[in-house]
Amino acid sequence: MIREELESRKLPELLALESGEAVKTTQDWERRRGEIQELLRREYTGYPTRLGVRTAGRVLFCDENGYGGKAVVKTIQLEIKSDFSFGTFSFRLALPKGAANPPLFLYLAFTPEIADGLGEEILDAGYGIASVYYQDMAPDYYDEHKNGLGRFCARNPYDSWGKLAIWAWGASRMLDYLLEEESVDAGRVAVMGHSRLGKTALAAGCFDERFSLTVSNDSGGGGAALFRKKGGEQIENLYGKGSRLWFCGNFFSYLNRTEELPFDQHFLLALAAPRHLYVCSASRDTWADPRAEFLACAAASPAYELYGLPGLVTDDAWPECGQPLHEGYIGYHLREGAHYLGRYDWQQVISYRNRWGI
Ligand code: GCU
Secondary structure: OHHHHHHHHOOOOOOEOOOOOEOOOHHHHHHHHHHHHHHHHHHHHOEOOOOOOEEEEEEEEEEEEHHHHOEEEEEEEEEEEOOOOEEEEEEEEEEEOOOOOOOEEEEEEOOOOOOHHHHHHHHHOOOEEEEEEHHHHOOOOOOOOOOHHHHHOOOOOOOEOOHHHHHHHHHHHHHHHHHHHOOOOOOOEEEEEEOHHHHHHHHHHOOOOOOOEEEEEOOOOOOOOOOOOOOOOOHHHHOOOOHHHHOOHHHHHHOOOHHHOOOOHHHHHHOOOOOEEEEEEEOOOOOOOHHHHHHHHHHHHHHHHOOOOOOEOOOOOOOOOOOOEOOOOEEEEEEOOOOOOOHHHHHHHHHHHHHHOO
């Protein structure tokens, strides 16, 4: 059933090099990955700045007894410099006490504060949180991509970075600092976000191989969902005033010709291979289209299989609410309910991380 559905969507071939040669080995895949990165940068996210930068962090404030004494909570100002430019933003880092090198969630957030209840749940599970309010990196409105981190790269109307790539680049700069300066487990840093920030988490984690896990929640169109035969949001909707800013200009040359996109979102997901990936969907989120997200996971799995690893492990059936699929390197769950990042989503991702030790 899944295979037939994928065949009917006529997706571009994941395991073929641009020369037409089949991808049969992990070495072939490494080449293919490079091609896909180029393709997606040129046609979808846009290229990030090519300037070399230095990242430094300054602890502005440290609460040694956060969360009733359970965690150290720092406010860190990140300073990023190139030879021509300078950018800065701050983020929160909460680390559970008593864990020498805790694994971490780099959480792309819609608010500047980590909610107390959410923070406590995550810290009690033994994970640290580096939480950044996305608009502190670059604003989410039309500014010709000139403010915040946008100033590192002059925007052209074709292939320079859209906002997703700018925010993702900021997440990578946070990682520069966290891996150098803070006592976190370098092999266990996940990047996670919801909705447009789920798209951003994919743009960060699928490209930056230092993330051990990439998690998107309800990321939908321009995120984990396949575009071909997708329900709900289409490329034409993403061309709306707000979301148009998130992508590079070339992406919208596919307006009203989705079938001609030279990629689909399984290309993006497969970039994570052989690292872990986790996609969360919600049953009533028809705008995002849970089925298109699920199918993209299935379509990305062959990249894992080249490494002898299971991608998405599922029966040949649509996923059921409340029956998470945790047995493969691609984890997936369908939550009952609407577009939202909820308790159930966090709990499932934590349990997946515990299970795999990532
Ligand atoms: C809109 C948009 C989605 C996006 C969401 C969000 O619904 O159409 O693509 O994911 O906003 O980020 O809130």
